[in-house]
Amino acid sequence: MEIRVKCGCGEEECSEWTIVELQGVVETQSSFQGSVQNLEIGRLCHSDSSQYTFTVGYHELTGSKVTLKKPLLVLKKLQKCKDVSSEKETELEVVGIIRSKILFKTRPKPLFSGTTTYAASAM
Numbered sequence: 001m002e003i004r005v006k007c008g009c010g011e012e013e014c015s016e017w018t019i020v021e022l023q024g025v026v027e028t029q030s031s032f033q034g035s036v037q038n039l040e041i042g043r044l045c046h047s048d049s050s051q052y053t054f055t056v057g058y059h060e061l062t063g064s065k066v067t068l069k070k071p072l073l074v075l076k077k078l079q080k081c082k083d084v085s086s087e088k089e090t091e092l093e094v095v096g097i098i099r100s101k102i103l104f105k106t107r108p109k110p111l112f113s114g115t116t117t118y119a120a121s122a123m
Helices: none
Strands: 004-006 015-022 043-046 051-056 059-081 088-104
Touching (some): 015 059
């Protein structure tokens, strides 16, 4: 079986993707019932010093951008019917290329918000 891989964007114009690698498990609330499409799980921020901050709820992770040893392709599977026969021909279309990942390898820091209590001053 032959599977063709095609790239319509050209070598220099392929969209660049990045992997976000987390240690541990990201759990959703039971109200989502398995559907995680378009689910916003946190906020990713980039500082000038190539550090990344990922805030999920009341937790903050700090990470850095790492270049992959070998780039990865993001592919989309296309099934096309041949003219006369009922056989389907499979093609893979290149959607993007992944050359780096943002790695969060430390434990999250808890974020405290709201009121701060101060000890009573001199009575």
